[in-house]
Amino acid sequence: MTSGTAAAWRCSTTLVTSPSGNGHLGHEWGLAASCNGGARLPETEEEYVEFYQDRIVSSQSRQLLPLQEDLADWINKTLGLDCLTASNLLDMLDNGVVLCRLARVIQEKMQEAAHHGACKKPIPVISGRCFESAARRSFFARDNMDKFIQFCRKLGVHQHLLFESEDLVLHANPRNVLLCLMEVARIASLYNVEPPGLVQLEREIAEEESQHDSGLGMTAWHYDSKTLRHSSSTSVLGGGGGWVHRGVSPDHCTIGKSEKLRRATSETGPAPILRGASDGIPSDTTEDEWSRGSAEDPDFDDEQVGISLLDRKVQQATKEVQRHCHCLGSKCDKLKVNKVGEGRYSIAGRNVFIRLLKDTHMMVRVGGGWDTLEHFLMRHDPCQQLSRSVSFREKTRTTRISKRKSFCQ
Incomplete structure (x- = not known):
């Protein structure tokens, strides 16, 4: 090329x-x-x-980006600041001063909880002096960072979620830093520290699961995909944006009940969903299917009955992905998005919760973490997976042929 x-x-x-x-x-x-x-x-x-x-x-x-925005807002509220944003978060944290202050606030909250008998575990203490005037990338910045990491370890953050000093001091691995801070926020929220938005959404999902707990103790819920294909009562979104109603036969699900097991699940593992209406009872009006249509399909009617802001955003994201399809023919139905309840969807055969963070970001609950809907669709769209695999095989084949030709010459 x-x-x-x-x-x-x-x-x-x-x-x-x-x-x-x-x-x-x-x-x-x-x-x-x-x-x-x-x-x-x-x-x-x-x-x-x-x-x-x-x-x-x-x-x-x-x-x-959503994690950075959420954590910036959380640290601002917790420390009484207003200077942290998604764009400057890492720059504001990389000398360790703000993180040491955050650790002290969490320590104080845990001491208050222990005083009222709500904290039975040993209270972690950030040891030593924090260098308030530490310059970025300096020895003192690394020392501050090491103190905070040790505090996280004592707090109970899992070893695999801890970051290294260089990950933040040099911005070498922002993802590890953000995942660690989100886990710190989860633990701190147990001791009267207001949680970030994503942690609040996790609690809502956990409460929703517990309300419909069947007692089977599974961490993922499964349903028979054949029921979707052969059901007699599905609400399908047509190419013109209108709803075509068919019947849906009730199906059965098993619901997870252990938050600890669910959080231990791999990020790429099965994500939980629930079939049926918001009250947990299967309904013949609950399931809506949005399959890939043509790129010329009109936008959805703003007054369309039964379509929430989240539904509309999910539909729009699906349309964006469909425009990247290169299958023969004007339409491709490989990518299907089925609404199976309020905030619950089946995407290309995977069952997920989707939540709207700050009315902007569509977040997919995957295992013990979160993914953006855009990234999730890109990873699981059958057409894009096929294109990537074919491209890789063809590139490998072309490279091998070129090497053979050069060797023969």
């Missing part, structure tokens, strides 16, 4: 402004606009490989 060819389709990367006003890099999926204003898509297998790699890197970066 020539550099000029790569630049042509790479220019389809644009700055997209989210509803919150934060700009982030996005891709115009489908017939993307090139630098010259024409339609340009990757053509060769090598272009597709590089295109998908760029999309994955960009998506992973956007995947961290």
Whole structure:
């Protein structure tokens, strides 16, 4: 692939402004606009490989944005600050001063809880002096960071969730830092510290699960996908945005009851869902299916009955993914999104909870963590998975042939 060819389709990367006003890099999926204003898509297998790699890197970066926003708001509220934002969070934390203050606040809250008999575990103490004027990337910044990491270990953060000093001091691994801070927030919320938005959503989901607990002790709920295909009462979203009603036969589910086991589940493991209406009783009006339509399908009616803000955003995200389909024919039904309850969906055969964070970010509950809906769809869309695997095989085959030719010469 020539550099000029790569630049042509790479220019389809644009700055997209989210509803919150934060700009982030996005891709115009489908017939993307090139630098010259024409339609340009990757053509060769090598272009597709590089295109998908760029999309994955960009998506992973956007995947961290909701966590950064949520943690910045949480630290601001906990410490009485107003200076932390998603964009400057790592810069404000990388000398360790704010984190040491956060540790002391958590320590004080735990001491209060112990005084009232609500804390039975040993109270972690951040030992030694915190260097308040530590310069970034200095020895003192690393010393502050090490004190906070030791505090996290005493607090009960699992070893696999702890980050290393360089991960934050040098911004070497932001993801590890954010996951560790989110776990700190989960533990601190047990001792009268107001939790971040994502932790509140986790509690809501846990309460919803416990209300419908069947007592079978499973950490994932499963349903027979054949029931979906052969059911007689499904509400299907048609290409024109209208609802076509069919019958749905009641199905059965098993519901998990152990939060500790669920949090131990791998992030990529099965995510829980619940079939039926919001009251836990299977309903013949609960299931709505949104399958991939053509890119020319009209937008959904704002007054459409039964469509919440979350439903609408999920539909729009599905449409964005469908524009990237390269299957033959005008329509492809490989990616299906089924609404099976309030905030519960089946996406390409995977059963998940989806929640709206700050009325902006669509977050998918996966195992013990969270993923953005955009990243989740990109990972599980059958069409994109097929394209990536085919591109990789073709690239490997081309490389081998080239090596053989050069060897023979």
